[in-house]
Amino acid sequence: MGRAPVPAAVAAYGRSMRDQRLPTSPDFWRSPLRGTWFTSVLGLVLLAGITVLFVTGLLSYAAYNPDLSPVNDQTPDKGLLGFYLFSWPTRPAWLYRLNQGVHVTLGITLIPVLLAKLWSVVPKLFTLPPARSLAHALERISLLLLVGGGLFEFVTGVLNIQLDYVFPGSFYPLHFYGAWVFFAAFVAHAVLKLPAALRNVRGLREERGELHAPRPDPPTVSRRGALGLVGGGSLLLFGTTVGHSFDGVARQTAVLAPHGGSEPGSGPNGFQINKTAAYARIDPAETAADAWRLVLTGRTGTLRLSRADLARLPLYSSALPIACVEGWSTSNQWWRGVRLRDLAALVGHDRPTDVYVESLQRHGAFRHAALRANQVGDERSLLALYVNGEDLDPDHGFPARVIVPAAPGVLNTKWVARLTFGDLR
Amino acid sequence: MKRRIPAGSRLRAMQRRIPVGSPLQILLLACSFALAGYAAVRLLAGDWLGVTLWFVGAALLHDLVLLPLYSAADRALVRGCAAVGRRERLLYVRVPAALSLLLLLIWAPLITGAVDRSYRLAAGQSTDGYLARWLLMTALLFAGSAAVLALRLRRAAKHRPPAAH
Numbered sequence: 129m130g131r132a133p134v135p136a137a138v139a140a141y142g143r144s145m146r147d148q149r150l151p152t153s154p155d156f157w158r159s160p161l162r163g164t165w166f167t168s169v170l171g172l173v174l175l176a177g178i179t180v181l182f183v184t185g186l187l188s189y190a191a192y193n194p195d196l197s198p199v200n201d202q203t204p205d206k207g208l209l210g211f212y213l214f215s216w217p218t219r220p221a222w223l224y225r226l227n228q229g230v231h232v233t234l235g236i237t238l239i240p241v242l243l244a245k246l247w248s249v250v251p252k253l254f255t256l257p258p259a260r261s262l263a264h265a266l267e268r269i270s271l272l273l274l275v276g277g278g279l280f281e282f283v284t285g286v287l288n289i290q291l292d293y294v295f296p297g298s299f300y301p302l303h304f305y306g307a308w309v310f311f312a313a314f315v316a317h318a319v320l321k322l323p324a325a326l327r328n329v330r331g332l333r334e335e336r337g338e339l340h341a342p343r344p345d346p347p348t349v350s351r352r353g354a355l356g357l358v359g360g361g362s363l364l365l366f367g368t369t370v371g372h373s374f375d376g377v378a379r380q381t382a383v384l385a386p387h388g389g390s391e392p393g394s395g396p397n398g399f400q401i402n403k404t405a406a407y408a409r410i411d412p413a414e415t416a417a418d419a420w421r422l423v424l425t426g427r428t429g430t431l432r433l434s435r436a437d438l439a440r441l442p443l444y445s446s447a448l449p450i451a452c453v454e455g456w457s458t459s460n461q462w463w464r465g466v467r468l469r470d471l472a473a474l475v476g477h478d479r480p481t482d483v484y485v486e487s488l489q490r491h492g493a494f495r496h497a498a499l500r501a502n503q504v505g506d507e508r509s510l511l512a513l514y515v516n517g518e519d520l521d522p523d524h525g526f527p528a529r530v531i532v533p534a535a536p537g538v539l540n541t542k543w544v545a546r547l548t549f550g551d552l553r
Numbered sequence: 554m555k556r557r558i559p560a561g562s563r564l565r566a567m568q569r570r571i572p573v574g575s576p577l578q579i580l581l582l583a584c585s586f587a588l589a590g591y592a593a594v595r596l597l598a599g600d601w602l603g604v605t606l607w608f609v610g611a612a613l614l615h616d617l618v619l620l621p622l623y624s625a626a627d628r629a630l631v632r633g634c635a636a637v638g639r640r641e642r643l644l645y646v647r648v649p650a651a652l653s654l655l656l657l658l659i660w661a662p663l664i665t666g667a668v669d670r671s672y673r674l675a676a677g678q679s680t681d682g683y684l685a686r687w688l689l690m691t692a693l694l695f696a697g698s699a700a701v702l703a704l705r706l707r708r709a710a711k712h713r714p715p716a717a718h
């Protein structure tokens with residue numbers, strides 16, 4: 129990194145580059161804040177934070193059980209990128225809630241750090257000559273993947289949780305494949321820069337590298353002050369987002385986050401809704417007592433049960449949360465209904481098996497969903513008829529909905545019309 | 554790099570000018586590109602042009618538009634404070650303004666109400682409160698900043714020797 133003094137022979141060439149009106153000139157960049165220590169501190173925070181984002185992202189992907197059935201799989205051509213997939217467990221019940229809360233809240237919290245890091249290294253974007261060596265040229269191409277990929281991931285994530293689907297395609301493949309492109313560049317960057325970053329932060333060597341402004345303006349804030357602003361921004365975002373994973377007063381503190389602030393309603397069915405009955409175009413006529421029948425199919429044939437028939441079966445209670453891929457979640461709701469494994473037994477599956485769930489929902493992803501045998505077999509997995517002591521209301525899936533511990537919200541199918549038990553693989 | 558260079562001084566000069574660099578670094582980056590390429594083929598399987606535009610556009614928009622814009626705004630603020638002879642009070646405007654704009658940058662779809670229809674349909678809630686809450690947050694940030702400034706000024710006035718008047 130340390131540069132030898134510029135030999136006199138290249139000084140003339142250097143002068144022509146040093147037109148300070150151009151960003152290619154080091155003199156163009158005047159902030160006295162830029163420097164290796166500042167960049168290294170931010171880089172190390174991002175190294176830890178983005179690693180957690182990547183791992184929680186991969187776990188969230190596994191939580192959908194994409195290898196179980198095509199309906200769960202938004203990325204059928206994943207190939208080797210699904211190498212680590214495993215049967216998503218049902219314990220602890222708050223597993224997905226925690227995973228996704230960390231993924232989204234941490235992602236939001238890291239935005240100021242990301243912006244500050246990019247600000248601190250922006251002079252390097254304009255450095256001339258474009259490449260000092262083949263290795264350096266490749267590194268700069270890799271940086272495009274790093275910066276473009278990082279921003280792509282953060283932007284698609286932030287837009288998706290606000291339901292602003294303006295990006296070019298479905299969120300799942302964009303965010304998932306984009307994450308791998310980004311991560312490939314991220315690992316290379318970390319390997320190349322980590323030793324220097326650690327050296328810089330420990331202060332073993334005061335390097336005056338290319339990030340330092342050669343002719344800085346007078347400082348308006350110290351480096352520690354600037355880091356304080358970045359940290360303050362992160363703290364503000366954390367404080368106004370983390371409440372979306374809790375209820376009541378805590379949710380009120382998530383003043384700008386989606387599903388923050390107030391609950392959509394009051395009473396037993398007043399908790400957060402992912403998709404309303406209006407969105408799913410559920411016609412009240414088809415959920416009426418004389419119209420709606422649950423179609424159960426299994427080894428011994430098909431049964432058609434009314435809601436009253438279901439209510440006469442043994443009913444059980446489970447206290448389980450709703451946790452959305454978008455990061456928000458509710459605390460435990462008190463669900464009551466028929467165990468999925470009891471329904472499986474009604475159609476001849478005494479040992480837990482997979483189930484294919486179909487909803488009355490007309491359009492949208494995940495109106496059909498598959499659950500694995502371990503999810504069907506869990507005693508807390510229900511086809512719920514009641515929540516918090518009352519009938520489900522239409523927005524929460526009346527006449528009946530699936531609720532499975534630790535599963536992503538969209539796999540807890542609402543307005544269930546048909547359950548087909550049997551091996552899906 | 555002891556490879557025999559074919560005769561021709563131009564080629565030799567070029568090789569001198571563009572050295573290969575660390576082979577380990579090249580190997581590492583080649584591995585990184587292989588993985589990125591494997592994922593990129595899948596990322597671009599749908600609307601490849603749109604995705605490419607978003608990918609590259611995100612970097613360009615940030616580096617060439619957003620960053621220069623906020624840098625210019627900050628420089629204008631510094632100059633403004635200097636012009637009115639209140640350079641030491643810069644911080645008390647800069648911090649709340651930066652935090653407020655950060656909130657707007659992230660939550661713009663909700664604050665502007667651009668997603669009101671889909672949010673109402675999906676979550677069963679309106680986005681009406683978001684603009685008001687952002688304005689309230691902004692007001693709180695500036696009020697907090699003003700309170701800190703007032704406190705510091707009072708403390709400074711108390712500790713100032715009488716001769717300074």
